[in-house]
Amino acid sequence: MDLSKKVFVLGIDGAPETLLAEYVEQGVMPNLKNILSGGYDLVQMDASIPDVSSTSWASFMTGVNPGEHGIYGFMELLPNTYRLTFPNYASVKAPALWDIIGGTSGIKASTLADKFKGRVPNNLRSIVINMPETFPAPALNGVLTSGFVCPDLKKGTYPESAYEYLRSINYIMDIEASNASDKPDAFFDEALLALNKRAEAFLHFMDNERWDLFIGVVTETDRLHHFFFDAARDKTHKYHERFVFFYTRMDDIIGRVFERFMASTNGRGLFMTMSDHGFAPIRKEVYLNRLFVEKGLLTLDPAREYFEQIGAGSKAFVMDPGRIYINFEGRYPGGAVSARDRSSVVNEIKSILIDLKDSDGNAVINRVYDGTELYSGDESARSPDLVAVGNDGFDIKGNIKKPQAFGTSHFRGMHTRHDAHCVMPSGTAPLGRLHIENIASIILERFI
Amino acid sequence: MDHLTALENKSIFIIREAYFRFRNIAMLWSVGKDSTTLLWLVRKAFFGEVPFPIIHIDTTYKFPEMYRFRDEYAKKWGLNLIVGRNEGQVEAGMGPGKGTKLDCCNELKTNALKQIIEKNGFKALLLGIRRDEHGIRAKERVFSPRDENFKWDYENQPAELWDQYKSTAAEDNHFRVHPILHMTELDIWKYMKREKIPLTELYLSKNGKRYRSIGCAPCCSPIESTASNVDEIIAELESTHTSERAGRAQDKEDAYTMQKLRSLGYM
CATH class of the missing domain: 3.40.720.10 (Alkaline Phosphatase, subunit A)
Structure with a gap:
């Protein structure tokens, strides 16, 4: 052998x-x-x-x-x-x-x-x-x-x-x-x-x-x-x-x-x-869903739970860790974005994220990747539309219940x-x- | 003595023993087949008169067929029925879509029951669980002590040899008494057949599906089955290898997964 x-x-x-x-x-x-x-x-x-x-x-x-x-x-x-x-x-x-x-x-x-x-x-x-x-x-x-x-x-x-x-x-x-x-x-x-x-x-x-x-x-x-x-x-x-x-x-x-x-x-x-x-x-946890609410990309119905809170007319939402999904017509029950508007929504999200700074002026997001560049294969149709990767210290979260875009918790890493x-x-x-x-x-x- | 009669005798002995020792007891009736069988045995044990309250924990999410069945037989059998509901949480909108399913069960079942026990000071509860239902239940005792938090310390339980049951416990504890622990799913169906015990139609096949285990509507899934009467169910069970609670397993796994993910900061 x-x-x-x-x-x-x-x-x-x-x-x-x-x-x-x-x-x-x-x-x-x-x-x-x-x-x-x-x-x-x-x-x-x-x-x-x-x-x-x-x-x-x-x-x-x-x-x-x-x-x-x-x-x-x-x-x-x-x-x-x-x-x-x-x-x-x-x-x-x-x-x-x-x-x-x-x-x-x-x-x-x-x-x-x-x-x-x-x-x-x-x-x-x-x-x-x-x-x-x-x-x-x-x-x-x-x-x-x-x-x-x-x-x-x-x-x-x-x-x-x-x-x-x-x-x-x-x-x-x-x-x-x-x-x-x-x-x-x-x-x-x-x-x-x-x-x-x-x-x-x-x-x-x-x-x-x-x-x-x-x-x-x-x-x-x-x-x-x-x-x-x-x-x-x-x-x-x-x-x-x-x-x-x-x-x-x-x-x-x-x-x-x-x-x-x-x-x-x-x-x-x-x-x-x-x-x-x-x-x-x-250093900070970053709750992108809250940021999206503040920027008018997302509305939430607090009477419901988790992602079922997503309101009609929402343009995008985030799932852990930094997976951004565009609320496309036909893909979600409350879909509000048509396929031809993809690039304008993508650009809107990218510019919001790239400009994002914490209260001390530090840049939060290292890079926003487009799912179409990252993934290839039969399962790529289900991929996130964008993925936000944070700079070290900024933990990107998909939590949908937070009242502020930045916070801290008992997590240390x-x-x-x-x-x-x-x-x-x-x-x-x-x-x-x-x-x-x-x-x-x-x-x-x-x-x- | 045949097998079913032997099982019945053992159950009736336990029921009478529990009533004799604790006096202030009650029985939990989920309206499912097991607790309905237990209720039948309780009626037999006391010659048709049930001398203690019957508790139904109402999560408000039960199947309509279950509510109908409950009300019909509570009346027919002259039961002192206590319907337990965690009103605060029901009003707050607790449900399987809000919070985790684990939260929902906790609030609407466990805490609802805690409230009733506290209010009535019950020393023991009769429950229709069976040893073959789930791995963990194989560790159960017939007289099973719980602390004030409902915690079951399964590593510290009295031995139960030669039908010697222990029924003293610390001040804050209450006992769970399991008179049909020794029966299997098949025993239940055979006994139901022999005694002609009524059951909700959810157990019988409709459009190729039936429920093998029932609880709250949002968390139960039917199984593929053509068994439309008790005889056919018995025949089906004698040839099946899947577990009774398979229709509920996914929910348990999801609840576990969700709790784990939350503990690491996801969700």
Whole structure:
């Protein structure tokens, strides 16, 4: 057996390249430092647009853009309504890595799958632990347990024997994020416990299953960052030590799985760590729907809920994180914009957003992308019309209930698009800037 | 003794035991098949006279067929019916479209019930839940203590061996008593058939669909079925592998998802 044709990917949700580099430098992460000095690079990587976990992980697992895989966020509106729905794995339209190498693509197709068709085997086994946006668990060639959002571990795990195992170790699907503000110590305790359970599951499946591709994801980093990212670098912060300790544990796990993987492949397997987006401290939350109301683009009926509040005559609205949808006739029940007015509405929105400043005069929006430039594929018809990406510190929100356009809350960290990371063997990265959609190709190349 | 009679005897024993031990009790009647069966057993236990109030929690979103059925049989069986409604929230417009479905259930069901218990000082409530309904219910006890917040501490429950039920609890607690916990969905239908227990027509197939489990109209979906009488339902259940509450599962998953997303600042 060719031991070089084995791939281990450790996903660390929301771990920024810049922070990892600092922690390596400061000695917080000695195992990662060791790995980096042994022929691996820590590379900064771009996340998907929007830089939300569901979209970014879908881009990672399918290696294609949202226009092909169809996941633009954690929520969508049902066709021809303003009613919310929550996309899950059934909404992922492109085959995932484990489908491409496991012969389980079924009717799913993608540009990536076409590119590797006939070039990679179709009988390889994958182990996928805690991968976001994979609920309900598909019947794959291997083992999978779904990550965020997974409402039911049993339905989120394939096959059932894996579920029985996870249950036997009191595996934690997701920690209780609502504890972060009123019971921070309990929150940190549970995050560490969940991290340990993930590691326990990784090691168990590494040793007890046959596999070619292993993807293990840790999501607790993202939770910690959302509530305590201000503690990451501030040594006077009450929770700085606990935050850093969490990364020390994370580093132990990186070291353990790396060592075990390398021992089992005589040092020839492909090892990577990666994140789905970066993080930055929040200065202000920015509620674009409120801004749109103030600018006369949107009217809301407060007697209704969520997006059903959108009033007749509205021109546009925003869903998390910065997805802007034009209220087109024929697309929504209260649609008020005709297709030929698209460019004037787009220009109006762009000029409002580009001029947007906070009370201190700082520019809020980094760039407004047009969906037609960003996305291509069968699913691009459902894409947002525009996506606003904020400058670091300005967390763009789709909340529809806020009374002001700017605010603060108990959240301390926001996702960033430009500061995801990837640790990979030197010379593996393609030329130019690394993008999360590139990783799947790098993995598949290994199996040729 | 046949199987159904054995089940019936056990249920009647529990009902009488609960009344004897607590005296100030009530029964929750959702108008669904299980609690209607329970109500039937209660009537049998006390020879047709129900000696305690029957509570119907009215979210105002029930099917019209359910309201009709409730009023018809409350009258026919001479029930002391308490209709519980969280008036404050109903007036404020709470509903499945406002807030999350979890919020809606919390306000219109749980808090409505809390208000009634507080007002009447009930020490125990009879409920028609069954062990095979849902994984978590397999952990239930026949006499199941709840604290003042309705919290069920399923990791700290009395053992129930040889029908020895524990019925003392801390001051603020009340008991949930589950006289049909040991019955399965199929047992219920077979017993309903034997006893000719009335049921709402929602359970029977109309245009190729019927409800297998009923609650509030906006949150229930019918299943594909041609079973238009109790015999056909029994035949259908004997050959099905999907779960009873499948029509309700999506809502639960969405409610969970929404709560999770909100806790991370989405929505």
